[in-house]
Structures are given as structure tokens and as C-alpha cells.
Amino acid sequence: MFDSRYIRTFHEVVRTGSYSAAARSLGYTQPAVSQQMKALERDVGTPLFTRVGRGIRLTEAGEALTRHAGTILDSLSAAQQQIDAIARLRSGRVRVCAFPSACATLIPETMAALAAEHPGIRIELTESEPPESLRLVARGDCDIALAFSYPGHTAEVPDELAEVPLLEDPLTVLLPTGHPLARRRAVRLADLAGERWIAGCLRCRANFLHACAEEGFAPDIACTTDDNLVMQSLVASGVGIAMVPQLVLSFLCHSKVTGRIVEPHTRRRVGAYALREQLRIPATALVLDRLVAVAGRKVGC
Template identity: 50%
Template structure:
């Protein structure tokens, strides 16, 4: 195998014309240069230098290798400098995927703090709901996935690194003139006869399960992943909904009232990455800033 150190020796020998002069330039001994050259010729499988008395000249193969050595060594130097920049957070890229209510609440302040602390780190953002976001992470399409789940830890992310961020409570949303609008809390069973506006597929499943536990099947008239649209439909008197507090924090709530729901329904917000990616400085810094954003 041709190694970079061998190429450096060959280039020095070519430039100086002798092993002894190359040794002085490289700061090593003449026997060390001779040994490196023998190893390089062995790896190349052909002579690279012709010795004639005290003079040395490159063979055709040696000339080819010297010509390529300059570009190879320059490329390695550039790669080393770029890697050092990434390791020192002077550069780097993080591909983030997030669900919509996370994108509008946790992500902006986290990325603003990350940019202020590490201006050389670039972050891209796309939106996807779990479990699609976790599958994107496993497929190599992102580096960090902001995700949520209901019911506490399970096996679905056992192969991933989880950074718990916060617990997000679901609240009832009713029109401001609803019969229960002045109540502080409501049981889901009290809404059994209402029309429902459902959210994302995972939230929809959770709604059906919660209503089933209360003894009824919800009549879902509308379903949309757009939380402002859910609030607008409720405000228009077209139904009721349960929404995460995180979603309400990023939307106008004119025309609706929010109520505590009993029994309480919560979802866990986490940041996910792969075990190897967790060691990458830019990814680790992104996870740290997401955690700080959740604390705020």
C-alpha cells in the first residue's frame, strides 16, 4: 500500500536529488529515507529511482508518481484542515428533521443559539412526523430527528440515541361559545357526542384510543396536519379537538377556549440521532441547543 509518508519522501528525493539531502529537508536520517523508498518501490511493484554513482534520476513510473503525489498530498492536507475545522465547530453540517409544532417552537431558538455559538455550522431543516422521521435517520437522510411518542419509552427507537426534551400535555380545544367553554377541565367522556377535528395520523390514533378508553368512538368530521387549520375549524363551531400545548404555543387561538383534559394525555418530545453521529461535534452541539430550547 502506498502511504502518504512514502510520497513525501519520494517528492523530497526528486526535489533534492539525493537521499542525504532529502533526509536533511525532512529532518530524518539518510537510512530512514532509504528504507521508506524501498517500501514505496515494493508497494508500487516497480523501480522508481535509478542510481548512477552519486546521481539519481526518476524512472518513468517515478515521474508519474511524483506528478500525482503533489495533488494527493495537497488533497490530504486540505482534508485534514477541513476535518479539524469540523471537529472544532468552525465548520460542519447538520441535517435536521422535525414535526411541525417542534419546527415552530423548539427549533428556531435552538438554531439561533447554535448559529451564535458556532457560526460556521450550517443546519438544514425539513419536516416529517414520526415514525417517518426516525426512518429518515436510519436511512441516512438526516442527522438529527425531533420526534414525539405517546405512552412513554418503547422499543421503536432502541437502536437510536434519545435525548429527552420535554413532556407535552394535550389540552381540549372548544369554540368560545361552547357549553363547556368556561370549565377549567373536561373529561373526554363529556365530549362523546361532539364532532371531532383530528390532527396528524399518530395524534389521530391517540385520540381514538383515548376516546375508546372512555367508552365511545369519536365522530371525526375533519382531519388535518395543519394545527392552525384545526383551531380555525374549532373556532368556526365545526367540532372540538385535543391538541398538544406545543402546537398551541405557535398558533393564534382566537375564537377558542382551551381546557385541561381528564384523564391526562401526554406525549414525550425527544431528539434522536444514530450512535456514531452522537459523537460528531456539530450534531452534539445541536442536541445540546435543542435541550436548552426545551428548558426555556
């Protein structure tokens, strides 16, 4: 492997025609240039110059290296410029995997803030629920995962991931606006024991069943969906009611649906997860910082 410093000096020797001229151009001593050329010749395993009187002439190997030296230096310069841009947050890509309600609430404000402050930083967004999203980070298939866990149902976090806490998200119940309990500010889960229910994703459904068991009843589940918009339509149509995190209320689309806090109070924990070494990468650290800021303006903070 060639030392880029030696290639740069070699290129200057060829351009100027002598070791002493290259030394003056680069601000080196003539012996320093001579030593670098000897080191480069050791690296390539053959002489690059021959002495001709008081001057030097390229060998066949030297001519071959000359044809590539400019390209090598241009590539190194381009690489350095790109690395500097990434380090100075003028460019960069961060792959984020998030669950649906985070995609609809935390991610848009984060992307908007980045577009205003650092337009060269781009987020590539995919949607996935935990624990699959956490596995994607552990495999290196994405840089940051937004995931949630419920009390007693901890997230399956691989050991190599670090957590950045974002918020505590209270659970609410979605009711048709004409429901008798919709007039209350908060609703006791036990008072809804006779209702038909629409259940959510596997993790949310497990927590829901646990919460109902704690209140002494088994819910009558009419159907299951992990699509929040479908769930709202089902509630609006009177198919059933649903227990959802409060984040979902920020993008309620149906005027015939309302949300009320569930008692006893239960919250899910929302965090961002990344490989520990990723925390040192400027663009990843920036996105995490903006996620924390956006989450601080949301529910349960």
C-alpha cells in the same frame, strides 16, 4: 495504496535533489529516508530512482509520480483542514427530520442558538411524522429524528437507534374563545362528549379515540387534518373542537381560539433519535445538546 508519509518524503527528495537533503529538511535521518523510498518502491512495484554517480535520477515511473505527488499532498492537506473544521465544530451538516409542531417550536430556537455559537454548522430540515422519520434515520437518510409517542402507543423505534429524551408534552383542547368551557382553567374530556371534533394525524387520532373510549364515549369527528393552522381555522370557525399537544399552543395564530389542559392529564413523550455511532460525531452531538436545552424551556419539563 500509497502511504501518504512516503509520498511526502518522495516529494521532498525530488525537491531537494537527494536523500540527505530531504532528511535535513524533514528532520529525519538519511537511512530513514532511504528506507521510506524503498518501501514506496515496493508499494508501486517499480524503481523510482536510479543512482547516477553520487546523485540520484528519477526513473520514468518516478517522473510520473512526481507529476501527481503535489496534487496528492494538496488534496490530503485540504481534506485534513476540512476534517479539522468539522471536528472543531467550525463547519458541518446535520440532517434533522421533525414532526410539524417540533418544526415550529423546538427547531427554530435550536437553529438560532447554533447560528450564534457555531455559524459553520448547518441544519438541513425535513418534515415527517413517526414512524417514517425513525425509518429515515435507520436508513441513513437523516441524522436526527424528532418523534413522539403516547402512553400505550409506543414509538416503533429500530433497535439501532438511541433515544435522547426531550420533554413530556401535555394534551390540551382547542376551543373557540366564546365556548362555555373556555372560562375554565382545565376541561374534563368527559364534559366534551357531545361536541363535534377535528382529529389530527393517524398517531394522534389513535390516541384521541383511545382517550375518549376510556371516558366512555365515541367522539363525533367532523373532519381530519394534520395541518395545525388548518385545525385552528376550523376551530375558530366553529366547525369543531380539537385535542392537541401543548406545543401547538405556542404558535396559536387565531385570537378566536384558546387552549385548555385536558383532564385526566395525558402527555405525549417527545424524544430525539439517532444512530448510536452518530452520537460520537461532534456536530450531531452539538445539535442534540442544543435540542435538550431548548426543550428544557418548553412545556412539561
